[in-house]
Amino acid sequence: MxxxxxxxxxxxxxxxxxxxxxxxxxxxxxxxxxxxxxxxxxxxxxxxxxxxxxxxxxxxxxxxxxxxxxxxxxxxxxxxxxxxxxxxxxxxxxxxxxxxxxxxxxxxxxxxxxxxxxxxxxxxxxxxxxxxxxxxxxxxxxxxxxxxxxxxxxxxxxxxxxxxxxxxxxxPYSTKQLEFKVENRVIKSILHLPNNSNSGVCPVVLVCNGLGNLQIDYYRYFSEYLAPQGFAMLTVDLPTVGYSRNFVLSQNSSQIHQAVIEQLSSVPWVDSNRVIVAGFRFGSHIATRLAYLMPNKIKGLFNFTPFVHQLFVDKALQQNLPNSYKDMLASRLGLTSVSNQKLAAELNYFSLKNQGLLTHSCPIPVMNIIFEDDKLSNLSEAKLIQSAKQSKIVTIPKTPLQKGLQNAFAQSVKWMESIL
The missing domain is CATH 3.40.50.1820 (Alpha/Beta hydrolase fold, catalytic domain)
Incomplete structure (x- = not known):
């Protein structure tokens, strides 16, 4: 090896x-x-x-x-x-x-x-x-x-x-390793390009990872769903993980991704005027913040089972999370020890409702996908993210899971095409 x-x-x-x-x-x-x-x-x-x-x-x-x-x-x-x-x-x-x-x-x-x-x-x-x-x-x-x-x-x-x-x-697809400046530091990201990208005007989907993922875990989403429809995919690691390991996750969770979007106009392979942000699980917190804070630079928001409020304020829900999930949250927050009380205090600041963002409609089109019997992301959570232009919520049956995933991803790309 x-x-x-x-x-x-x-x-x-x-x-x-x-x-x-x-x-x-x-x-x-x-x-x-x-x-x-x-x-x-x-x-x-x-x-x-x-x-x-x-x-x-x-x-x-x-x-x-x-x-x-x-x-x-x-x-x-x-x-x-x-x-x-x-x-x-x-x-x-x-x-x-x-x-x-x-x-x-x-x-x-x-x-x-x-x-x-x-x-x-x-x-x-x-x-x-x-x-x-x-x-x-x-x-x-x-x-x-x-x-x-x-x-x-x-x-x-x-x-x-x-x-x-x-x-x-x-x-079979082209890729570029890109570096973006975030404050006085540099983070690495990976741009995946579809086969029709020679024109230099392909739209780009900025993926916001879930808590337990690296940016390299989304390749199948690109190769089977995004690339065939001409979408590029840009991946960036969550703070404390992978290429972003020197950043700590804070209530300003979108700091890194905001800097990336600000610098996208300097990337010659994509159309920076056709950017869609896609948030997966916890990454939807980042994606939704981006949609509210940078509506002039983003065309649409896609959330795969959004986390924007309930997880951050519901103490009973937090207390009943698996030990490894609590530890993962603590690690991302830079904590070496965690109690239910301390975790509740830290997470409360992450609620986008408490931050005041969800008190008004999102200025861009929104699609939320939720799964049946998902205790961390339900219909009430999805309804908190209302769009002033177009809101779409799709509920996927929990079984069979493989078929549900395929259906969800296929619908997400069809929606992206429709808003562009």
Whole structure:
């Protein structure tokens, strides 16, 4: 496996002196975690992390392999941080979550790296493209839930991005790595271009990530839904994660994305007058802020299960979040310890209703997609975001989930076409 600075030599061997992920946030309150959605995964008291195999399959990972990796973690007899949690094996060794998923990523990376690069056929290029994408997805899951102070997770993120950039070398679509200035710092983003982008006037969808995702986790949305309709996709990491890891999430959650939009006119491959912002789960907080604060630069707002008010003010809902979800919120907020009371106080400032933005209609067209029985994003939440021009709310049945995801994404692109 070839990686920058021989990264594989540094991490693909057992080591025992790293803190285990579930021990990094000091939890003063515990939770059974029933406040969740099928979109976020399966709640099981035997796991610290939220297990989401359906979404992982949708992102292209082999079902049997995922089950095999989870089984290796589950049967480990090594020492655990918490004996109740299967995925809390201490140290970088067999049975540890990051170790097992990163080694699976290494297998796919090595398979691709061992292919001779001379005289590649189109079929060979496509195989390399798929293999590197799978490697990047496994490494991304290894890093999940992407805590900034998790050293092993940071290594996994590096592996994920390196494999992703390798995959893009063999992609049928063009990509550009862009840098934008945010205050006195620079953040990296990735622009994905459709095949018809030679005209230089393709519209662009700015993706605002969910809490538990890296910007590289949205490639299928681009390749299967956006690109065929001529849309470019620009991805930017959430504060504290990936290329934005040096930023802390605050109530001004849209700081980075605002700076990106302000500088889009300098990007020659897209039409900065045809920008749509797409918010996924927590990322809808960012996207909705952008729509209200920058209506002259944005043509439409698409939210996939929006989080704009309820999650931030409903203490009972917050208290009943899974432990890992609370820890993820604490990590993004720069907290090393979290209690229900402290989390409630911090999140209250995030409510866009409390911030005064939702007291008037959004100046641009809005589409919100919600899923049946989603405890974190329901019809009431979607109705808070009213448009002065066009409001659309689509409710998707919770089963079958795969079909629901496909339907939601297909409808989102049709709507984007209609408003442009």
């Amino acid at each position: 070839v990686m920058t600075e021989n990264l594989s030599e540094k991490i693909f061997k057992p080591q025992y002196d790293y803190p285990e992920t579930s021990s990094l946030i000091n939890r003063l309150d515990s939770s059974n975690g029933s406040s969740i959605s099928p979109l976020d995964g399966e709640i099981d008291s035997k796991w610290y992390r939220i297990i989401n195999p359906l979404l992982w399959y949708w992102r292209g990972l082999p079902k049997l392999e995922i089950e095999a990796v989870l089984s290796r973690i589950a049967i480990s007899t090594k020492r655990h941080t918490n004996d109740k949690w299967l995925d809390s094996v201490i140290g970088y060794q067999s049975g540890n979550w990051i170790y097992e998923f990163l080694n699976q990523a290494a297998m796919w990376q090595a398979k691709a790296d061992n292919v001779a690069q001379s005289n590649l056929t189109e079929e060979s290029k496509n195989s390399l493209y798929q293999d590197y994408l799978i490697a990047s997805e496994y490494a991304s899951i290894a890093s999940y839930p992407h805590f900034k102070n998790d050293e092993l997770a940071m290594y996994a993120q590096t592996c994920a991005y390196q494999s992703y950039m390798k995959a893009l070398e063999y992609s």
